[in-house]
Amino acid sequence: MIIKRVLNNNTVISSNSKGVDVLLMGKGVAFGKKKGQPVDMEQIEKTFLLKDKETQSKFTELLINVPMEYILVSEKIINFGKIKLGKNLNEIIYVNLTDHIHSAIERYQEDIILKNPLRWDIARFYPDEYAVGEKAIEIVRNDLGVTFEIDEAAFIAIHFVNAEMDRSSDFAYEIAEITKKIETIIKNHYRTEFDENSLDYYRFITHVKFFAQRLLAGDHYDDEDEELLNTLKHKYEGEYASALEIKEYVQKDFEYELSSTELLYLTAHIRRITKNL
Known part of the structure; x- marks a missing residue:
């Protein structure tokens, strides 16, 4: 596969055999590389192919500034959510959840911890999504060493609720x-x-x-x-x-x-x- 764009040392955009853009991630996969050069496929750890072009564009821009480990953690949470909920999720969750994890960790590093006034209501009205949020806290703690407060489970649950809806709105x-x-x-x-x-x-x-x-x-x-x-x-x-x-x-x-x-x-x-x- 040939590099179409280098996002950072760990992420490039290439295209598959059908000419569709794909995001390729791996430690140092783009180090010293330029557009037009081949990708070392043995270095690829993750491949992202989002069907919606607007979502793909947003996700691409997000990857420029977000550490790879955050992206991998978000993907792990989303995969768990898909299994737990047994529902189709709007692809926008890859953007929204990754951005949320990144922003939340930055907040915690600055000792800015937000309370969620609707936590108990979200837990009651969306118990399965809230359970995904609780699992997300565990994954973040184990994989990134950051301990979120339980309120974060409700914030994360909301992203899954929105991703289940027909419209990609924040309802x-x-x-x-x-x-x-x-x-x-x-x-x-x-x-x-x-x-x-x-x-x-x-x-x-x-x-x-x-x-x-x-x-x-x-x-x-x-x-x-x-x-x-x-x-x-x-x-x-x-x-x-x-x-x-x-x-x-x-x-x-x-x-x-x-x-x-x-x-x-x-x-x-x-x-x-x-x-x-």
Whole structure:
């Protein structure tokens, strides 16, 4: 393979047999080398091929200033996350997580340690992603000798949540805040706590997270369930009243109008988690 661009002593850009740019990494692989010279393939430790050109460009620029060991640690965390979550991840996570690891370590070296006010909520609402964050702390400690505070697990979890979404947007924090607010509205309405280990609670939180995602994206369900909603609001008056409080909240804070279908689903899910109160 022929060098197309030298990024640093450890990283070059080349192209594969199909003419697609690839990032090649290895200790000293580019030392003393120039564009047009062959790559010593025995020195290559890692190969990165990102399909999205914009992501590849961002990742390329990131590699110029980020130590190779940080990149390898990020890749190890991402590979663990793929197995743990069993989901497709947007390639942008290679950029976002690598940049986060690099920035976090620089912060820690300057004794700047950030607290995450949503850590407990992220752990509750995204338990699998949070588990990946906890594993990431362990990997960073073992491979780089840097001990992150537990708050960092939540920050890392958010990158995986965002990478699971169809849109490469930073909605995860907002989703956690909206989910917490809606849960609090219902708790205050019924003056109770919920069994967070129950299947009904899991289903409720899952529904609310997807609802929050639609809210932030400005998507709506069609208004097709007015008749069924009328039946439900008489049968489950308390649950419907709680759903109306949620409607008022999202209307006031987000100028988002709940459809009859969304009100129906909310009422039904609230019924599920409050039926035994």
